[in-house]
Structures are given as structure tokens and as C-alpha cells.
């Protein structure tokens with residue numbers, strides 16, 4: 001109780017979340033009358049990141065760093081050209097492939113909104129619609145590989161990273177297709193501008209121009225599925241592939257940029273990894289204080305079967321997810337909910353991971369307080385309230401997908417060996 | 418006289434923080450190159466049927482060091498996930514107070530971590546035991562200095578050193594940030610960090 | 620007086636060791652009318668084994684089921700129990716870990732690790748699951764083999780000519796290694812047979828676990844409680860050992876019904892392997908000679 005109160009109080013003052021978790025851990029130990037735990041505190045912090053699975057994070061971020069760099073340099077080309085054709089669909093696809101893999105949907109929306117929204121506005125789209133769409137495009141990033149959120153989850157849940165990345169494919173594709181359908185439908189109903197006519201030759205060229213970025217998720221999934229490398233190593237292979245594509249194909253990368261790129265990747269990795277370490281300390285004190293056990297008892301009395309448990313989880317996670325970004329959200333909820341899911345309701349941890357990740361990202365986009373809208377609004381000047389209304393269909397279909405996932409775990413497990 | 422001394426202490430803190438940041442910058446680049454290299458070597462040697470046994474463990478400890486060195490640097494660079502929905506609605510004056518409190522918490526954590534590291538690593542006890550890890554273990558049940566890692570067979574305390582280093586550097590960076598927030602020293606822009614478009618996201 | 624103990628272990632819920640831990644808690648509670656209770660922290664919830672050891676040493680954690688690999692990486696004397704061919708079947712393992720010679724290994728624990736050993740629990744003899752055909756020890760030569768990274772296993776599998784790596788287990792399913800070694804219970808739960816072409820029962824090594832109590836905590840307990848705890852742990856572990864050894868024939872039957880062959884290493888010449896291994900390990904752990912003598916009689 002003291003721990004949670006301390007945690008919420010300092011979090012609201014604007015103390016970084018990682019630090020809040022660390023400080024709450026210290027407060028708990030001081031209050032528990034078990035001061036000998038102070039001696040174990042540094043080692044728990046160390047142990048939180050002492051894990052093979054986490055090696056993938058700096059490498060994934062390195063790939064992402066290269067692609068951000070590319071997206072930024074090709075001002076008026078590349079990404080922007082993507083925005084010119086069928087802007088609506090391209091927005092979704094671009095977000096899917098040039099996705100930020102920081103595990104931060106807010107960061108991704110901030111970046112994409114800056115690049116995409118002015119372009120769509122020029123093409124005659126309503127600014128609110130463009131900004132809202134960009135925010136929803138940000139939802140796909142963490143579900144399609146490479147995904148730092150899945151890596152963090154797999155470490156928290158002690159499941160295979162490769163399995164997690166593969167488990168996200170079917171739900172990610174379903175979501176993309178459903179988004180595209182809604183966009184097409186809305187375009188028809190509201191008569192949004194159509195794309196300029198393209199000859200078949202022009203279409204092929206557009207696809208070829210965007211394919212280098214398409215290549216990266218394919219290289220990653222391909223190396224995992226073919227047995228060439230595990231998820232971590234696939235990230236290193238992907239980074240090399242991204243560098244070579246940038247140097248010799250799209251020609252927007254020079255090796256002299258490498259040191260700065262390494263530095264930025266290292267810092268952004270540290271942001272994520274320190275959160276993981278902090279979460280390890282925090283969940284250790286929670287577990288020592290038997291909080292998950294008590295929560296389990298409470299949920300068990302409310303949910304009689306796995307499906308109702310999953311639905312309760314959906315609601316809890318959506319609410320938490322409205323104000324908390326992806327990775328911090330994972331770190332706070334997984335240590336408490338996962339043991340209940342697997343031990344009491346015998347839910348596959350990989351399936352549970354897919355549901356948790358989608359929930360936390362959707363939370364950021366849920367009316368009326370989803371954080372991503374405020375970020376998109378701040379960057380583009382659109383009105384958040386109006387954005388909620390315009391994008392309501394996306395919210396509804398995302399919720400439909402979550403219900404489907406809760407009912408049919410095979411949607412995420414089908415591709416796993 | 419006391420005024421100038423206070424001034425020189427302030428400048429010493431900021432200078433120490435800048436020097437630390439410069440070291441951290443080089444260390445972070447080095448660790449990132451090392452990590453990428455280790456993983457690629459692992460793929461290649463495994464396919465050559467000569468897997469190197471200690472690479473996995475080295476890569477893991479590389480990431481651990483990267484975490485804490487980077488966490489220290491990002492403190493000085495003021496990059497982190499924080500919840501700002503409440504503070505951004507405050508008046509500028511209250512915002513400043515919130516900022517000082519939140520920076521102060523960095524210092525509080527840094528010092529608390531120094532204390533827990535002292536309890537854990539017990540440098541005084543170790544000195545008393547004549548820097549003999551086994552003797553310390555016999556006297557205090559603290560076996561820290563007798564342990565080795567599984568595949569590299571390095572003494573683990575060498576790897577754990579990243580934590581006390583992190584605790585000290587975090588405290589110094591926190592103090593430097595606090596002095597800036599209290600407007601006791603002018604803001605020093607960090608050198609050599611071209612942080613991209615993500616600045617200011619959080 | 621009343622006390623609530625905390626016991627940590629690395630294995631997931633449902634593992635034979637976890638069932639034993641829960642039963643130990645129930646028995647302790649029943650024997651003391653609820654005065655002594657136990658909370659079990661499974662799946663490494665309190666940290667990995669090194670972190671649990673640190674908490675045992677500081678007294679934050681009361682008890683742990685710690686694998687011999689972890690203790691052996693700290694104390695070569697304990698690592699001797701992981702040496703190959705001390706015994707050659709799971710029933711022999713069941714007898715061996717209760718033999719005074721194996722229990723005597725615990726004598727070094729307080730001095731070397733700050734914990735008190737109360738007894739061994741077991742897993743069965745380990746087998747190699749391979750994606751290429753295997754008939755004998757000689758076929759292991761040149762394999763990329765995922766192993767438990769304890770130094771004893773590394774030396775053993777290296778001496779067979781394998782290239783051991785401490786990868787994660789999914790390396791096998793993903794094709795980054797040619798094989799892995801594990802005990803049959805774990806392998807059945809993970810269904811390693813589905814990603815293998817052949818199973819080779821090595822009958823060489825096994826991975827026991829030690830039930831340990833924090834030395835600091837032990838000092839504070841009244842003699843009667845210590846005796847009761849030691850007795851309860853022992854009876855729980857006895858049951859765990861008998862059950863695990865008793866279940867092995869059914870487990871082997873499961874694997875026989877799987878579509879891939881399960882083979883035994885021909886009992887021929889292991890003298891050379893043993894000699895090479897002992898050349899490295901006898902100087903580090905002289906007790907190995909005694910363990911071999913005892914093992915040969917079982």
C-alpha cells in the first residue's frame with residue numbers, strides 16, 4: 001500500500017518512471033521491517049538485465065535508428081513519396097514497416113505525425129483524420145517484428161523471443177487488413193481524395209522504391225524461421241542488412257555516420273533497459289510482499305473461466321494503457337497478471353503476451369484520455385476530441401480483434417512450431 | 418570568500434559531470450560496437466562449427482554495462498519516460514518546483530544506491546579482512562568476492578562494479594541537473610550528442 | 620514461536636521439485652499446527668539462482684532448492700556429483716543421492732556458501748536429443764550441442780568431441796544447434812522429441828538439487844525446529860526421489876511411442892572418457908574418487 005502510494009505520488013510529479021519504480025522498491029523495503037533486503041537491492045537491479053533475451057533490444061534499436069535516419073534524410077523522397085500515392089493506406093503500411101521499435105508508441109506517433117500529416121493535408125485530407133490515422137498506424141509497430149515490446153515481454157515471461165515475434169504475425173496482419181478495409185470504407189463514405197492515377201509501371205516502381213524498408217522485417221523473420229540465427233542474432237544480421245541496403249541500394253547511408261548511430265542506439269537502449277532493471281527490482285519487492293498472490297486471489301473470485309479472465313484483463317490493461325506507454329506498462333502489469341494467467345487459467349504465455357501488448361498500445365488510443373492522441377495533437381495542431389470521434393471505427397475494430405483473440409488463442413499460436 | 422567557495426564547488430560538480438559524460442559517451446559507443454561484433458562473430462563461428470563458448474555470457478554482461486552507463490548518461494541528457502500529464506497543466510512557477518523535486522529524486526536515488534552498494538559490497542569489511550574475500554566470507558557470510566561467472570570464469574565482483582560506478586555518476590549528474598534547475602549555474606549543452614528527432618518526446 | 624518461511628526455486632510450477640516444495644510446506648504446517656508455514660516462490664520469481672544464493676547468504680530468503688550446477692560453480696567439491704559415470708541409471712541415482720557419501724558433500728556448504736544442506740532431490744539421467752542420427756558416443760563428435768553450462772558438463776561433452784554451447788533451449792527448434800542434452804521429464808514437457816530425429820540415453824550425468832537453508836536463519840532457529848525441518852525435508856525429498864525414479868519407465872514408454880527412436884549408449888568402453896575427465900577433475904575435487912567407489916557398488 002505504502003509502495004503504491006509512494007509510486008503514484010512521485011510519478012505524478014514527473015519523476016521518470018524507471019526511477020519511480022526504483023524508489024518505490026526502496027520505500028517498500030524500508031516499510032517492510034526487513035532491512036536485510038537492502039543488501040540484495042543492487043544485485044536485483046543487475047539481475048533484471050542479466051538476461052540473454054535482452055541482447056536483442058540494442059540491436060533492434062540499431063536497426064530502427066538506421067531507418068529513422070533514412071526516413072529523415074529522404075526529405076521529399078521515400079516516406080514522403082509513400083504519402084503521395086494512396087496516402088491513407090500508405091500511412092498504415094509505412095507505419096507498419098518504418099515502425100519505431102523503441103517500444104514507445106508515443107515516440108513513434110510523434111515522429112510519424114511530423115512526417116506524414118503535412119503531406120496528407122497537402123493532398124486534401126482533413127488534418128484531424130490524418131493525425132488520428134497516424135496515431136492508429138503507430139499501433140502496428142509494436143506488433144509486427146522487430147518489436148522491442150515483444151522482446152521485453154519474452155524476458156519478463158521467460159518465453160522464447162522467436163516464438164513471441166512469430167505469434168504477433170497473424171494478429172498484426174488481421175489488424176492491418178481490417179484497418180485498410182475501414183479506411184477504404186470511410187474514404188468511400190466521406191469521399192476522401194483518391195490517389196492520382198498510376199500506370200502499372202509506376203506502381204511497380206513505387207513498390208520497388210519502398211521495398212528496402214520492407215526487406216528488414218522479412219530478413220528478421222526469415223533468419224529466424226530458416227534456422228540461420230535466433231531472434232537476437234537476427235537483429236544483428238538485420239542491422240548489417242539495413243546498413244548494406246542503405247549504403248549500396250538507397251544510398252542514404254555513409255559509414256561515417258556509424259559512430260553517432262551507435263551512440264544513439266546505446267542511449268535509447270539504456271532508456272528501455274534501465275526500465276527493465278527497475279521493473280525487476282519493483283516486481284521483486286512486490287513478490288516478496290506477496291502482492292501478485294493476493295491479486296490472483298481477487299481475480300480468481302471474479303473470473304470463473306479463462307475467457308472471462310481474459311476479458312477482465314482486457315479492461316484492466318486498456319485502462320492502465322491509456323496513460324502508460326508500452327514498455328513501462330508491460331513492466332508494471334506482466335509480473336502480476338502472468339502468473340495468474342498461466343497457473344490458474346492455464347493460458348499460453350505467448351498468447352497472453354500478444355493480447356497484453358495489443359491492449360497496452362490500444363489503451364494509448366482509447367477515448368477519452370489516450371495519450372497518443374495528445375501527442376499527435378501536440379505535433380500537428382489537430383483537436384484531440386475530434387480525433388477520437390473520427391477514429392472511433394478503428395477503436396471498435398481493434399476491440400473486436402481483442403475479443404476474438406480472447407476467444408481463439410490459436411490466432412496467435414498457429415504459426416509457432 | 419564563502420561565496421566564491423560555494424561557486425567553485427558548483428562549478429566543480431558541473432565540470433565533474435561533463436567529464437563523466439564524455440567518458441560515458443565513448444564507453445557507450447565502444448560497448449555497442451563490441452556487442453554487435455560479438456553477436457556477428459557468434460553466428461559466423463557457429464556456422465564454421467567452432468562456436469565460442471564464452472560469447473553469450475560476454476554479450477549479456479556487455480548489455481548490462483550498457484544499461485547502467487547509458488542510464489547514467491541519459492540522466493544528464495534528461496531523456497527518460499516520465500508521466501507529464503499533471504505537471505504540464507501547472508503554472509510555470511509550480512512546474513519549476515515539480516522539476517526541482519523530480520531532479521532531487523535522482524540525487525536521492527543515487528545516494529540510496531551508494532548506501533545499498535556499500536552494504537552489499539562491504540568495502541570496509543573487505544579492507545578489515547586484508548582484502549581477502551574468503552576471510553570476509555568466513556566473518557560475515559558475504560561471499561561476493563569468492564564467486565566467478567560460469568563461462569568466462571571472471572570474478573563476478575568485477576562485473577558488479579558497474580553498479581557502484583552508476584550510483585556515483587548518477588549522483589553527480591543529478592546534482593549538476595539540480596544546480597541547473599535551481600538556476601545556480603547556467604545550462605551546459607551536452608557535447609557530442611546529436612540526438613535525433615526523439616528529443617522532447619518525453 | 621510462529622514463523623513464515625520463504626523458499627525459492629528456479630523451476631516452474633508443476634515441476635516435480637515444485638510439488639515437493641509445496642508438500643514440504645503442507646507437512647511443516649500440519650506437524651506444527653500452523654505455527655511454521657512456508658511460501659514457495661517458483662520460476663525464479665525472487666531472482667535467478669545466483670540472486671537467490673545472495674539472499675540466502677544475507678538471510679533475506681530462508682530456504683532454496685538450488686541446482687548442483689549453481690553450487691558446483693562455487694565449490695568444485697560439490698561439482699563432483701555432476702561428474703559422468705558415477706552411476707549409470709536413474710534407479711542408481713535414487714540410491715546414490717541418499718548414500719552417506721553424497722550427503723557428506725554438504726559438509727563444505729556452510730564454510731563455502733553460507734548455507735546448510737539438508738538433502739538432495741533429483742532429476743533423471745540426461746539424454747541427448749539430436750537432429751542427426753546417433754548410435755554411440757563416437758557419433759557425438761563434431762556435434763553443436765546445447766548443454767547446461769556447468770563446467771563439469773562442458774568438460775565432459777568436450778571430451779566426447781562435441782562443440783558445446785550454452786545457448787537458450789529454443790536453439791534446437793530453430794536449428795542453431797544439432798542437439799541438446801536434458802533430463803527426460805523436462806524433455807517430455809518441452810516435447811523435444813518433436814524437433815529431433817533421435818534420442819540417445821547417455822546414462823552418464825544427472826542434475827540433482829540441494830535443499831538448502833540460509834546459515835543466518837538456521838542459527839536463529841531453536842534446536843527442536845531445526846530437527847523438525849530437517850526431518851520433514853528429508854521425508855519430502857525421499858518421496859520426490861522415489862516418485863521420479865518410479866515414473867521413469869512410463870516416461871521412456873512415452874518416448875518409445877513417439878515416432879523417433881530412443882537408443883541407449885552401448886555399455887562398452889567408457890574408461891577412456893572417464894580417465895580424461897578425471898585427469899581434469901580429480902585434482903579439483905579429490906572426493907570424486909570416493910563417489911566413484913560408492914557408485915560402483917549401487
Ligand code: NA
Nearest residue numbers: 099141144146
Ligand atoms: Na515493429
Ligand code: NA
Nearest residue numbers: 321324325360
Ligand atoms: Na499503453
